[in-house]
Amino acid sequence: MGLLSELIRWIGNRPQRLGVILIALIFIIFPFLVDIFWIRLVAEFAILALFALAYNLVLGQTGLFSFGHGGLFGLGAYLLAVPVIKGMISLPFAFVTSVLLTTLMSYGIGWFCLRLTGIYFSILTLAFSQLIWVAIWKFRGITGGDDGLIGLKVPALFASPRYQYFFILAVVTLSLVMIRIINNSPFGFTLKAIRENSRRAAFTGIHVKRYQLMAFTVSGFFTGLAGVLFAIFTRGAFVEFASVSKSFEPVFAAIVGGVNTFSGPVIGAGFMLALSHFIGRFTEYWPSVSGVILISVILFLPAGIVGTIASLARRVGGDREKVQGQGVKEQ
Amino acid sequence: MGANLFLLAAGLSLIFGVVSIVNFAHASFYMLAAYICYSFTLRFGAEIGYWWGFVLAPIIAGILGGGVERLLFSRVYGRGHYPQIVVAWGLILILNDVFKLLWGREPKLIPMPEILSGGVALLGGTLSYAQIFGICVAAAMALGLYLFLYKTRAGKIVRAAAADPEITDAVGIDVNRLNTAIFAFACWLGGLGGVVAALQKPASLGGDMEIMLTAFIIVIIGGMGSILGSLIGSLIVGVITALGILVLPRFALVFLYILMVLILINRPYGLFGKPELR
Numbered sequence: 001m002g003l004l005s006e007l008i009r010w011i012g013n014r015p016q017r018l019g020v021i022l023i024a025l026i027f028i029i030f031p032f033l034v035d036i037f038w039i040r041l042v043a044e045f046a047i048l049a050l051f052a053l054a055y056n057l058v059l060g061q062t063g064l065f066s067f068g069h070g071g072l073f074g075l076g077a078y079l080l081a082v083p084v085i086k087g088m089i090s091l092p093f094a095f096v097t098s099v100l101l102t103t104l105m106s107y108g109i110g111w112f113c114l115r116l117t118g119i120y121f122s123i124l125t126l127a128f129s130q131l132i133w134v135a136i137w138k139f140r141g142i143t144g145g146d147d148g149l150i151g152l153k154v155p156a157l158f159a160s161p162r163y164q165y166f167f168i169l170a171v172v173t174l175s176l177v178m179i180r181i182i183n184n185s186p187f188g189f190t191l192k193a194i195r196e197n198s199r200r201a202a203f204t205g206i207h208v209k210r211y212q213l214m215a216f217t218v219s220g221f222f223t224g225l226a227g228v229l230f231a232i233f234t235r236g237a238f239v240e241f242a243s244v245s246k247s248f249e250p251v252f253a254a255i256v257g258g259v260n261t262f263s264g265p266v267i268g269a270g271f272m273l274a275l276s277h278f279i280g281r282f283t284e285y286w287p288s289v290s291g292v293i294l295i296s297v298i299l300f301l302p303a304g305i306v307g308t309i310a311s312l313a314r315r316v317g318g319d320r321e322k323v324q325g326q327g328v329k330e331q
Numbered sequence: 332m333g334a335n336l337f338l339l340a341a342g343l344s345l346i347f348g349v350v351s352i353v354n355f356a357h358a359s360f361y362m363l364a365a366y367i368c369y370s371f372t373l374r375f376g377a378e379i380g381y382w383w384g385f386v387l388a389p390i391i392a393g394i395l396g397g398g399v400e401r402l403l404f405s406r407v408y409g410r411g412h413y414p415q416i417v418v419a420w421g422l423i424l425i426l427n428d429v430f431k432l433l434w435g436r437e438p439k440l441i442p443m444p445e446i447l448s449g450g451v452a453l454l455g456g457t458l459s460y461a462q463i464f465g466i467c468v469a470a471a472m473a474l475g476l477y478l479f480l481y482k483t484r485a486g487k488i489v490r491a492a493a494a495d496p497e498i499t500d501a502v503g504i505d506v507n508r509l510n511t512a513i514f515a516f517a518c519w520l521g522g523l524g525g526v527v528a529a530l531q532k533p534a535s536l537g538g539d540m541e542i543m544l545t546a547f548i549i550v551i552i553g554g555m556g557s558i559l560g561s562l563i564g565s566l567i568v569g570v571i572t573a574l575g576i577l578v579l580p581r582f583a584l585v586f587l588y589i590l591m592v593l594i595l596i597n598r599p600y601g602l603f604g605k606p607e608l609r
Contacts (some may be wrong), residue, residue, distance in 0.1 A: 059413075063392075065411075065412065065416070067414040083397045112592075112595075112596060115596075115599060118412065118413045119555075120555075120599060120600065122412070122413070123353075123547070123551060124417065124592075124599075125596055126547075127548075127588065127591050127592055127595065128543060128549070128592065131585075131586055131588040131589070131592060133505050133587050134584050134585050135585060137584075138582055138584065138585055140518065166581065194563055239560055244540065244544075248420055251417065251420075257415055284431070285428045285431070285432065287424040287425075287428055288424055288425040288427075288428035288429070290421075290424060291420070291421035291423070291424030291425040291428075292421065292425065293421075294417055294418075294420065294424075295403060295417075295418050295419040296419040296421070296458075298407065298417050298418055298421075299403070299418075300408070300412075302414075
């Protein structure tokens with residue numbers, strides 16, 4: 001009884017906590033109610049959401065427009081798939097090494113790219129991501145080229161889609177919490193300061209480049225994690241994982257959802273997946289539908305879906321939250 | 332190979348230099364012109380149809396490009412560059428579906444007109460007349476662009492707008508209209524490249540992306556916004572690709588990307604670029 005009242009008080013302080021608990025319960029219970037198709041779809045959604053959130057650490061939080069996250073994603077997937085399929089190391093070990101190596105690589109790539117600013121930064125990230133893509137494509141002996149790598153052996157635990165789902169869900173949730181903590185830490189606020197005005201941030205004594213590089217590296221860590229999960233999810237790796245289209249997936253998710261919100265990229269990822277799965281079932285022309293949506297959002301809803309809803313809600317709910325400063329980046 | 336890429340890269344560079352837009356969708360206009368030209372050859376036969384397409388298809392691409400600039404890109408000026416790239420990406424998706432809808436999935440090779448078939452032996456290989464034709468068109472355009480930019484009043488205005496759009500606006504030149512015109516002109520150039528290239532390489536779905544990336548390498552190597560850079564860049568890329576194919580065929584593309592990364596690291600703004608055009 002004491003526990004329950006404690007729980008009620010904990011929720012009572014912040015009503016949105018109830019929402020979080022409800023969503024968590026839905027995600028935990030629903031795999032027991034639906035068939036494998038839906039379980040797999042939601043698992044894919046979780047991975048994509050992580051990818052988008054990782055990306056938004058760079059775009060939304062720090063204000064850097066990176067084009068190269070597809071490359072990092074593919075790198076994570078291949079660094080897991082190659083050694084495991086070749087039987088060099090076991091999957092759990094590869095899981096750790098892949099994420100670490102991808103983080104290291106993103107540090108290196110970030111170091112080079114951040115020597116440039118603005119559009120040149122974006123293009124150099126694209127160049128590196130293309131380099132990874134081309135390398136995967138051409139080094140057939142190791143990567144299988146455009147045939148990809150299939151037949152990733154996973155431990156018996158993952159053989160059941162449901163267990164695999166829970167594993168993915170656990171990793172993604174943990175990462176989500178970590179990203180949330182990072183966003184609201186002094187580090188995260190420093191990044192925001194850089195995004196808003198990097199020159200002013202530099203005047204206050206912030207080493208702008210160093211913080212940007214850290215943000216890029218942290219983002220690379222989570223991107224690699226998403227890539228690794230996706231390799232496990234698909235039981236292999238394909239050259240498309242590192243393609244330009246892959247680089248655009250988190251861009252779409254973040255922008256459609258709202259770059260200056262925390263949940264925006266997640267919602268955007270769900271939106272994108274729904275688009276490709278359900279519109280894709282009716283017509284093969286779903287890419288143009290997503291193109292139209294993308295352009296419309298950029299032109300008419302620059303704050304994205306979540307950002308627009310949040311500002312509407314704020315207007316309706318009075319100015320209570322205005323104390324948190326203009327352009328509230330909460331939620 | 333290098334010739335049609337120059338036409339594409341020059342347009343790309345021109346748009347970047349003057350309008351400050353990185354038109355990621357540029358190659359889609361290139362592909363559009365190639366497809367339209369193909370339709371002309373279907374309608375009027377290979378002999379006359381190609382020349383109709385050669386003249387009209389780039390114009391259609393140019394008009395469409397101008398329309399797109401007015402309708403979409405002009406709305407995101409001054410909002411940083413990422414909205415532009417996103418708009419361009421949306422455009423690529425849409426145009427690709429349009430190609431699929433109108434011309435189907437199969438690659439479309441334009442039938443060779445009689446005059447351009449055959450070739451001459453040169454240095455052990457053969458240079459086809461179609462290739463020579465492409466080189467001639469590209470050379471004529473390079474010369475034309477140079478004369479236009481440096482010898483005419485309109486060219487002076489374009490260079491002024493590239494150097495400082497605000498001041499150019501202030502002295503009474505309608506920079507908005509100029510932007511649209513440049514965009515249309517660049518798309519026309521790109522379309523010309525597509526029409527010339529379609530003789531040797533079929534227009535295909537996804538081909539625009541491939542060619543776009545190569546054009547980007549050229550522009551980056553040469554320096555964004557520099558026409559001379561585009562020319563040198565396309566020569567370098569052409570040579571590297573040819574050498575790469577001779578030495579290690581499968582890794583020609585890898586060489587290209589490594590070259591680009593190396594150049595960017597040493598000369599971040601390309602061989603002929605200026606820092607921070609924004």
